[in-house]
Amino acid sequence: MDGDYVIGGVFSIHNYIHTVKHNYTTMPEPLRCTGSIDTRELRLSRAVVFAVEEINNSSKLLPGIRLGYQIHDSCASVVMAVHVAFQLSNGLDPVFYTGDNCSQSGTVMAVVGESGSTPSISMSRAIGPFNIPQVSHFATCACLSNKQEYPSFFRTIPSDQFQADALAKLVKHFGWTWVGAVRSDSDYGNNGMASFLDAAHKEGICVEYSESFYRTHPRTRIQRVADVIRRSTAMVVVAFAASGDMRILLEELSREPSPPRQWIGSEAWVSDPEMLRFTLCTGAIGFGIQQSVIPGLRDFLLDLPPTKVANSPVLTEFWEHAFNCRLEKSAATDERLCDGTEDITTLQSPYTDTSQLRITNMVYKAVYAIAHAIHNAVCQKTNSTTHCDKLTRIESKQVLAQLKKVNFSQNGYDVSFDANGDPVAKYELVNWQKSKSGSIELVTVGLYDASLPVGQEFHINKNLTWVEDSTQVPSSVCSDSCPPGTRKVLQKGKPICCYDCIPCPEGEISNATDSPDCFPCPKEFWPNAERNICFPKPVEFLSYNEVLGIILAAFSVGGACLAVITAAVFFRHRTSPIVRANNSELSFLLLFSLTLCFLCALTFIGTPSEWSCMLRHTAFGITFVLCISCVLGKTIVVLMAFKATLPGSNVMKWFGPPQQRMTVVSFTFIQVLICTIWLVLRPPFPMKNLTIYKERIILECALGSAVGFWAVLGYIGLLAVFCFVLAVLARKLPDNFNEAKLITFSMLIFCAVWITFIPAYVSSPGKFTVAVEIFAILASSFGLILCIFAPKCFIILFKPEKNTKKHLMNKNQY
Template sequence: MIFAINEINNSTELLPGIKLGYQIYDSCASVPVAVHSAFQLLNGWDSAIDKDSSCSQSGGVVAVVGDSGSTPSISMSRIIGSFNIPLVSYFATCACLSDKQQYPTFFRTIPSDQFQADALAKLVKHFGWTWIGVVRSDTDYGNYGVASFLNAAQKVGICVEYSESFLRTDAQSKIQRVADVIRRSTALIVVAFIDSGDLPVLLDELALEPPPPRQWIISEGWITDPYLMTYSFCEGAIGFAIQKSIIPGLKEFLLDLSPTEVASSSVLTEFWEDAFNCSLKTINKTDKRLCDGNEDLKMLKNSYTDTSQLRISNMVYKAVYAIAHAIHNAVCRETVVSTKCDEDLRSDSEQIFKKLQKVYFFRNGYPVSFDANGDPVAFYELVNWQKSESGVFELVTVGYYDASLPKGQEFHVNNNISWLKGSTQVPVSVCSERCPPGTRKVLQKGKPICCYDCIPCPEGEISNTTDSSDCSPCPSELWPNAQRDACFPKPVEFLSYDEVLAIILAAFSVSGACLAIITAAIFFHHRTTPIVRANNSELSFLLLFSLTLCFLCSLTFIGAPSDWSCMLRHTAFGITFVLCISCVLGKTVVVLMAFKATLPGSNVMKWFGPPQQRMTIVIFTFVQVIICTVWLLLSPPFPMKNLSTYKEKIILECALGSAVGFWAVLGYIGLLAVFCFVLAVLARKLPDNFNEAKLITFSMLIFCAVWLTFIPAYVSSPGKLTVAVEIFAILASSFGLILCIFAPKCFIILFQPEKNSKKYLMNKS
């Protein structure tokens, strides 16, 4: 401060001809002392500040620089603000001081903690930390700073495991409790909004036991404090600091101290004796040697002589120059030739206050101005405690935060960061590990939103992002993969020819058709024999032809359904089976009529001869053709994708179109089968050895049993099994007819030819 005032008083551009006076108080970081100093400043001085005749005899205070702490600054601002005296602080960062209704005359050259809180939240979010602990000084600086930080952290999804406060004057038990909370916590990251005077108390307590591995995120209050950098377990600490700067000439000013100047100041005397470990006075009880006058400040290596890391000092420098510029703008007038200042015009504090609001200038390359809240433009350096080759901590700048940049571009960080224990890997601090795709987050009861369990997505749903809060269902024709992080087309299922089941059914179908053809060939070859002629060879050949079609129509049920195959499979099945049953019915009626014709005076056979038999078969079959035609015209079967039977696959099947048409076709077949079965039962005890009634009765019993069991099996079978059940019913009933009716006759023809004679035919049982 003295250096800056000397520069201003020696300047020919700023306040030419006017000398600034000053008085410095030590508030001792105490609110009562700061308030006492404020009242002293307001009371003014009875004697002249300077004995030179050029100075005013009673200098009124027009502005105050300070205090360094937020709480003392609040108290002082409330007092001197009543007199419109501006208070320009260089280190009071509490966001509460930006409230112009409560602190209208407060200004500061250091950014508000609101900016630092936003920057710290962005820093924590940048490295993916969602589970942190917070410790703070129980002061306005700590409490308001943490409140701003927690508000910013909540917006970006950061959770706080604990938030503890303390003061260096607290009981040791409380300090120990705070340290134990840090030790027991699961959060690896500790954000510390602590005054540099409070922190050593906590760090000393943590050092009593093996300190826990914690990554310290430090506020500007102590990130650059060289004393605190001696705690080795804080290695890798990172935080925002006030921008580093160089003040030309300051180092030479600091080193230019004569023994006379030192001896005349109690502060400088204490500093000198401590720096050189000697006494300027006589030997005292501390047994220090007497200073011999050869002590050289240039040989010292400490924070006093190191002006390469000036941060807070530059804020003081800016504050003094801001006040000087405000006074200059109040009492000086720029002319074309030079600057004229009215030395006799005494500026009042209210005028300085108004001019201070509009101050804008550059000093040593840095802009100085205040916004409507009395705050400067926020700029922070991101600094990291890195261990040098000599084993001591050094401050290394690894990024910055510039609030003047567009939103989203304020924060920049490079990768040259040393973390706790010297690691180059970014530490991980989360309450719960991130949920991978295919799962969703379920919050743990009674815990913050960062603590959750990862639950697999339910059936039919996916999540394709990390930490998804919900799962979304796949579209109707898609299904999740095994990981449930993507939807893929559902497999389409139908009874394909390359399936084992389809191959077996097709083989039986072709075998049945071949069996019918072979039987027809045997009958044709032995068409003149009694056993063939006695059983109505014309109906037998027609029955074998219809059975061949029945066997082959089952092939239309295999393969991918199409428009033509869906219509063909049901209509072909319905018509061929009616033709088959009609032939069996005709053979049954012929047996009954033949027996009636043997009675004396009976001429029944002339009413049911071959023409009538053919006409009966045509009529019965034509009725089924009419039913199928109406079905196809009104609502034919069509291929469809069945999405309801199975969730994970699509069943490609033939929809019935009209269920009435389908059941009408089946019902008509069933009606003929029952009628034929009844007639066969009536004729089962006729005395002819070649009587087919017994064989027809047994075949129709099998036929009816197959189709009665088909109905519940068809309704309950899912997917392609429905088609397989229908094919099985067709094949089973067809094999039942051909084996029951024709197998005994073929056996006689081939293996018992002696029974294939007229004599055996006429033999009565």
């Protein structure tokens, strides 16, 4: 239709181009389209006519100006699309002007189309140098956003970059990390899939395979892609393909059904009503352009009187194919003539289906965007009146400049373009669900708005149906998630989504699913059995509440009581010969020191504290020296007493009671001095031992100064050895109640205990170190009291007849 300003339109009304045979002897026949009509594309082309007529009838937009249009069929072919592009840019005037000034009046102001990305790229490169703006309704390749290569390209449909990001977020949202990928072998599929793979990689999604195909490829190529899908382990398949290509693949898969697959589709096919016949894709989800309502469009589409149909070859072809009749009688065919009873309102066809207008609205907005750009270029607003001069001759580059600035709302739909010629990206999340009648229908279950803040773009507001009509989200992972307590180890030669789950090493945990690393617990903590939580380590020390502590405490108290009872027996019989003959003063002092020795073992039991640590070692050292000093004194007394019986000997006057007391005090004072130096310089202190056991804490007393500790022990050992030597020398003295033998045995036990104590103390772990020390104290103390005092108590209590001076002076061996 002619007009003051003409808009071009290019649509893939047919899907194939007639193959031209060149014999180079005659002019080749003109290019022409073949195959059946794509009735959805026909509806899109008719939407251009509807929008133009609506604008021409408007009093607000381009008042007084009549728009025209010229719509072409590109046959979804690059060759035809380029041919049409040059035809539109060459001008529409039938007369060729040869003057100096070439008129631009016949050139189209802008072009709506093409539907495919690849033809759109070719068209943009052809008409771009002429500054003719191109506004596509369905070309979504992200590459077209490059203004360096396509400066005059605009579109009302979002770029595939947004859709690829949205698809990656969708896959991530449902926890799928192992997917397959198929794509159209075209600019649309290759660029869209490249964007998706890049976005998927950022989201941590792995792709098992990526296959390309095209509807004109040999069947063997399509079969190979279908076999890859059948053999794959990925449950989810992302398909970035054109509707025509996808139809070929699904037909191949239908011949030999593959295992159930969850299909994720790009907008081009997942929202195409014609694709809903493939039941193997039940549960498919993907993004579609938002549904819209265009008032009056359905009535316009159905308004096809016979005269209008007859005047249009395309409408004629559509009519004849839809009703299987011919408008004119032809001798070449026997088809019946159309008799006028055909009713288009009864026709079930994408042409008449306006229930889900998606891409149609993109065409509608494209026409209005061009009209607004022309309006801004030729119209002037004076006060409240808009005046447009249809005689104003404008060039397409003026429309191009104004198109960059358009920002309006039509039927509630906002239209504007960013610096790349792209609109604001908004999608509906669509799901293929079975209706009650058993047919598959498109159901909108959510929204995606790229203009919203990160993390808020995606919103699902309805329940989804999955593959095989399931309500459970299918799983598609290469490896199951690693639970807390394990870490991921990648499998050699496989993608990062394929891994093994290795338990955390000892002392380390992981508290998150799919943790790449384990981390150690703090020093005073230890993992639980599952190795996902750090618990405080149990604190261990020799306690009064445990069996070992109770037994040792009982022996300690028992030993002290035994010493007290022995002292009581000796005190009760202090005037008896056996008590008087064995230096009663040193015996009572020895029993007192033994009582302290038994009781000092109690300081080793219980929670170590600063005072208990200092007390336990010093009290042990001093009381034992006091004890050994008394034994040493008794041994010297025995030797001196024997020497005093020799004629002319005057030894006893040099080792009387005052000298004995001084000996005990002197030996004990030296130990007190050693302990004092130890406590002043580096005293023992409580500490938490974290090295002996990894899984628990040992509370113990650190020695502070190991030299001090071994000096205390060494001094005790020195006195014990000295005492032992003297006792050995006096063991055969011919005295009846000679204590030398008893002291020899006691010192033998004492030395044996403490010699074995040293390796046992060094090698015993944790609280058993303390137990060994207590055992040594108790064993040596019991050795002394039993060897020295038990025989005497036995005679005093059970053999009183031997507790006489006569028996004491008897030379017979005791």
